Amino acid sequence: MKPPMLEIVNLKKVYPTKKGPFVVLENFNLKVDDGEFIAVIGHSGCGKSTALMMIAGLNDISDGNIAVNSREIDGAGPDRAVVFQSPSLFPWMTTLENVMLGVNRVYPHGTKKQREDICKYYLNKVGLGSALNKKAVDLSNGMKQRVGIARAFALKPRVLLLDEPFGMLDSLTRAELQDVLLEVWNKEKITAIMVTHDVDEALYLSDRVVMMTSGPYAKVGDVLHVPFERPRTRHNVNDDPRYYDCRGHLLDFLNGHDKDKTPEGLASDDDSKTATDSKNSNKSGPKSSHRSSHAQKELKYV
Amino acid sequence: MANKIINFLSFCGLTWFIPFVRLCAGENPKDQVRDIITVIGIPIIAILIFLGFWSFTAAQIKTSLGNLPGPVAVMESGRTLMDEHAAERTKEQAFYERQEQRNAKKLAKNPGAEVKIRKYTGKPTYIDQIGTSLFTVFTGFLIASLIAVPIGVICGLNKYVMTAFNPLIQIFKPVSPLAWLPIVTMVVSALYTTTDGWFEKSFITSAITVALCSLWPSLINTALGVASIDKDYINVAKVLKLGFFEKIFKIVLPASLPYIFTGLRISLGVGWMVLIAAEMLAQNPGLGKFVWDEFQNGSSHSLARILVAVFTIGLIGFMLDRIMVVFQKFVSFGQDVVSA
Known part of the structure; x- marks a missing residue:
């Protein structure tokens, strides 16, 4: 069996505060296989973005290890491309130049033509073939994020890190960009880790959904294997009979770990505990009928 | 077409003309006339009130050089200065023509004769003095920018460097040009000892004094701009593992240009203000020296001529500021920059 592409062992993040050290993450463990697409969900402030930035090498590790392709990471690098929440393109460069900036670093020995071709290939893929020479400042947010995606893929990274990449977009554009x-x-089948708030997005895109407990001391609370075959279409996924079970499972978990609990949230607290406890015994199978009916109930107000 | 002109005008900060363009393009004339009255009529009324107040008060104030000149006297002085300039230029042209004829005659008599070409040595006119002042202020401003921007970038990138520079910046920033000038004069005299130098000592002294006083706003703004670059930009640079210089030139400098230009704009304003004082003391033949000489001259026209200089200085300062605003807008990529 191949070793995992990404291995995170006992990851810990501590921020010093005036009231003493604040532990955001502790005992965070995750193994990701080559070519796997992982979605990480959890409540805001649970440390999922922190974890992602630590994998990217943009945030210091307090304790624990992160290894990519069996090698401990050392700072940031183009082998772990990041798509940030805000597109963070350079507005004074054109679309092509924005992508070229990275490609120049990764293929220093290619000719200029070869490097341009790589950029154009990916820009075409994200539907921006006709906007190569537009200044980034003139693009809409959705188009900017398309460039962000092209820029990340063009680096041919080992791991692709997506930090709520569609969080700032309206729902129509978001669906477009998910496609x-x-x-x-x-x-490309690049190993990918995506942080998201959106349960449907997680189910549509990923192979496994990692659910994080609420911080402090956040860790992996539960993991859901997404059973839908690839290649997927939105239609197929939404019509799959297992879809609502999966969705219910995720929503149950999130409700159980809601910090500002509503009365219903309090009621579902016990359920979520069982969900956390049951993660070792049964990760992906359909849940009990009680849970599904609960999920249906949740749907009404989520 | 009309829209293009309007965009251009608002880009340059010449918003007063926009209603005229709209009027010409045939947009609702009533609205445009009202706009013209507000953007142009009100300032004109204010200026007229100011002129009236000025000529009334000036007539009441008797100095040893006669009455304080009113607007009309100042206008006349301005015209005289232009006439003097024209007369001086005619004299200069006549001098060169005479010299050329003389030399041509000499050569016609004896083709091997040595021909001397002398430069005209008349006194500088008012326009020449304006030119000298502009050249001096831009030299000083250039020196200031070449020092301030690189140091500002380093300060912005590294908080330890910033901590090191901060006390020096805070102490030197408020120092008046008049305090620097004697020191600069002595240092320039000691170091710039070539006699056949390209530049006058007074010019170098003035330019350096301008630089010393005007570099602080650029430095502080550059440091601020670099320090407040979008964190994501820096993160992208880290992910791409850009080298130091690539990071500076491709990301840090373009990202902080709006701030840098805000600083440069303030610097140029400060420099222009400082220049007049520096020229007075250093005797650099610009507007400052003009004011000082007129003051020492003490003729009945002196005060009017000085007031002409006051308005010239004001107008040029205003134009320099507008030019910098255009640059500033040009580099801000649609980000909003204060343009008061």
């Missing part, structure tokens, strides 16, 4: 991302990813 774009999925299409490019289907071709």
Whole structure:
């Protein structure tokens, strides 16, 4: 069996505060296989973005280890490309130049033509073939994030890190970009980790959904294997009979770990505990009927 | 077409003309006339009130050089200065023509004769003095920018460097040009000892004094701009593992240009203000020296001529500021920059 592409062992993050050290993450463990797409969900402030930034090498590790391709990471690098929540393109550069900046670093020995071709290939893939020479400042947010995706894929990274990449977009554009991302990813099969708030997005895109407990001392609370076959279409996924079970499972978990508990949330507290406890015994199978009915109930107000 | 002109005008900060363009393009004339009255009528009324107040008060104040000149006297002085300039230029041209004829005659008599070409040595006119002042202020401003921007970038990138520079910046920033000038004069005299130098000592002294006083706003703004670059930009640079210089030139400098230009704009304003004082003391033949000489001259026209200089200085300062605003807008990529 191949060793995992990404291995995170006992990861810990402590921020010093005036009231003493604040432990955001502790005992965070995750193994990701080559070519796997992982979605990480959890409540805001649970430390999922922190974890992602630590993998990227943009945030210091307090304790524990992160290894990519069996090698301990050392700072940031183009082998772990990041798509940030805000597109963070350089507005004074054109679309092409923004992508070229990274490609120049990764393929220093290629000719300029070869490097440009790589950039154009990915920009075409994300549907921006006709906007190569537009200044980034003139692009809409959705187009900017398309460039962000092209820039990340063009680096040919070992791991692709997506930090709520569609969080700032309206729902129509978000759906469009999910399709774009999925299409490019289907071709490349780059190991990907995506932090998201959106349960449907997680189910549509990922192979496994990692649910994080609420911080402090956040860790992996539960893992759901997404059973839908690839290549997926939104239609197929939404019509799959297992879809609502999966969705219910995720929503149950999130409700159980809601910090500002509503009365219903309090009621479901016990359920979530069982969900956490049951993660070792049964990770992906359909849940009990009680849980599904509960999930249906949740749907009404989520 | 009209829209293009309007965009251009608002880009340059010449918003007063926009209603005229709209009027010409045939947009609702009533609205445009009202706009013209507000953006142009009100300032004109204010200026007229100011002129009236000025000529009334000036007539009441008797100095040893006669009455304080009113607007009309100042206008006349301005015209005289232009006439003097024209007369001086005619004299200069005549001098060169005479010299050329003389030399041509000499050569016609004896083709091997040595021909001397002398430069005209008339006194500088008012326009020449304006030119000298502009050249001096831009030299000083250039020196200031070449020092301030690189140091500002380093300060912005590294908080330890910033901590090191901060006390020096805070102490030197408020120092008046008049305090620097004697020191600069002595240092320039000691170091710039070539006699056939390209530049006058007074010019170098003035330019360096301008630089010393005007570099602080650029330095502080550059440091601030670099320190407040979007964190994501820096993160992208880290992910791409850009080298130091690539990071500076491709990301840090473009990202902080709006701030840098805000600083440069303030610097140029400060420099122009400082220049007049520096020229007075250093005797650099610009507007400052003009004011000082007129004051020492003490003729009945002196005060009017000095007031002409006051308005010239004000107008040029205003134009320099507008030019910098255009640059500032040009580099801000649609980000909003204060342009008061």
